[in-house]
Amino acid sequence: xxxxxxxxxxxxxxxxxxxxxxxxxxxxxxxxxxxxxxxxxxxxxxxxxxxxxxxxxxxxxxxxxxxxxxxxxxxxxxxxxxxxxxxxxxxxxxxxxxxxxxxxxxxxxxxxxxxxxxxxxxxxxxxxxxxxxxxxxxxxxxxxxxxxxxxxxxxxxxxxxxxxxxxxxxxxxxxxxxxxxxxxxxxxxxxxxxxxxxxxxxxxxxxxxxxxxxxxxxxxxxxxxxxxxxxxxxxxxxxxxxxxxxxxxxxxxxxxxxxxxxxxxxxxxxxxxxxxxxxxxxxxxxxxxxxxxxxxxxxxxxxxxxxxxxxxxxxxxxx
Numbered sequence: 196x197x198x199x200x201x202x203x204x205x206x207x208x209x210x211x212x213x214x215x216x217x218x219x220x221x222x223x224x225x226x227x228x229x230x231x232x233x234x235x236x237x238x239x240x241x242x243x244x245x246x247x248x249x250x251x252x253x254x255x256x257x258x259x260x261x262x263x264x265x266x267x268x269x270x271x272x273x274x275x276x277x278x279x280x281x282x283x284x285x286x287x288x289x290x291x292x293x294x295x296x297x298x299x300x301x302x303x304x305x306x307x308x309x310x311x312x313x314x315x316x317x318x319x320x321x322x323x324x325x326x327x328x329x330x331x332x333x334x335x336x337x338x339x340x341x342x343x344x345x346x347x348x349x350x351x352x353x354x355x356x357x358x359x360x361x362x363x364x365x366x367x368x369x370x371x372x373x374x375x376x377x378x379x380x381x382x383x384x385x386x387x388x389x390x391x392x393x394x395x396x397x398x399x400x401x402x403x404x405x406x407x408x409x410x411x412x413x414x415x416x417x418x419x420x421x422x423x424x425x426x427x428x429x430x431x432x433x434x435x436x437x438x439x440x441x442x443x444x445x446x447x448x449x450x451x452x453x454x455x456x457x458x459x460x461x462x463x464x465x466x467x468x469x470x471x472x473x474x475x476x477x478x479x480x481x482x483x484x485x486x487x488x489x490x491x492x493x494x495x496x497x498x499x500x501x502x503x504x505x506x507x508x509x510x511x512x513x514x
Contacts, residue, residue: 203229204322205249209239209266210284211258215307219253222311226318236261243270243279250277250325251318256285256296264299271300278328280321284309338412340390341397349411352421353472359423360469368430368463370420371479372400372437375456375491377416384450391448392455399440403433427463427496434459434494442492456492458483463497 206228210216216232223230231249233239237260242248254263261269263283270279283296283304296304302324303317336348344352356367374380374396381389393416400410404420413419420437422430438459445452460483464470470478478497486495 203227204251205229205231206251206253206318207231207233207239207242207249208253209233209236209258209263210253210255211235212255215255215284219314222314226315235259236263236266240266240269244273248279250279251321252279252281253314254281254283254301256283256287264296264301267296267300277332278325280325282317282321338397341394341412343397343401343418344409344411346411346413346419349409349413349419349421350472352409352411353475356421356423357464357469357472360464360466364466365424366426366463366465368422368425368427368433368461369475369479370422370430370434370437371413371460371476371483372418372420372434373458373483373487374416374441375458375487380453380455384448384453388448388450388453392446392453395446396441396455396457400437403436403440408433422463425463426465427461430461430463431494431496434461438492438494458486458491459494460484460486461494461496 206223208216208219208223208230210219210232211234216234220230220232228251229249231242233242236254236258239252239254240261243252243266252266254266256263263281263285267281267283270281280302281300283301284307285292285296285304286307287293288306293304302321305314305317336345337343338345353369359365360367374392377389377392380392393412397410397412397418400418400420404410405423407423409419409421409423411419411421420433422433425433438457442454442456446455460479460481462470462475462478462482464475482495482497486493489495
């Protein structure tokens with residue numbers, strides 16, 4: 196698959212009329228959309244409710260299985276999911292019918308036979324709305340400066356791992372990260388430099404974490420990493436990878452290179468000894484302060500869980 200193909204917008208066509216379907220698909224393929232075709236409403240709903248659904252949909256109002264407006268109504272019943280822009284195709288022209296379509300959750304409509312230029316213009320409007328929706332959703336769930344998850348999202352990740360632990364009998368860990376002497380960076384180089392350091396630290400943390408871990412800004416210069424399906428030794432190993440990633444290379448800023456280190460507090464919840472989110476964070480916080488008292492730039496595990504600290508001199512054991 197080429198880079199151009201990866202960037203193509205996915206779109207669903209749900210249309211039971213063979214001629215109309217052929218015309219629609221021809222135009223959409225010509226405009227470089229990644230087209231999925233179904234011929235009844237039941238299939239359309241299954242696709243739109245899937246995890247990897249197209250975000251654009253052209254739905255015939257009248258078709259076998261489930262009508263287009265009923266699909267709109269069912270999709271809008273799940274506002275927590277990413278927004279889908281749904282365009283109704285209809286031969287109906289009465290105002291009350293069109294208002295009904297909007298009331299059921301349709302974004303727009305085209306009357307049959309449709310004009311291809313009008314279709315393309317309305318789809319472009321849909322793309323702009325989806326881009327805005329994605330940006331608003333991102334801003335609501337991510338830290339504006341560092342672009343990692345917000346504190347609330349990171350805490351929600353702990354709740355999800357708690358549920359997974361009960362379901363799958365698994366373990367998971369948390370890492371509290373605090374950039375060492377961050378106030379002195381702000382005082383010496385200025386807050387613009389401090390912002391650059393925060394952004395670069397977040398980038399390095401994200402680069403070390405696995406795709407299914409969660410990196411969030413916990414507050415100020417403190418970060419929280421939720422480590423899925425991991426015991427404390429695995430979580431400590433990740434903390435060490437992040438520590439090394441932060442301290443191994445200076446941070447390039449407009450004020451010059453700045454050497455940055457960080458301290459890490461680690462705790463884990465296991466099926467043998469499950470911990471609430473409050474207990475887990477408290478243990479990680481205590482471990483973080485032990486790491487600072489011992490000289491900073493090191494990872495410290497939870498004594499309560501009978502683990503040992505990993506310091507700068509002992510990190511080789513974990514790679």
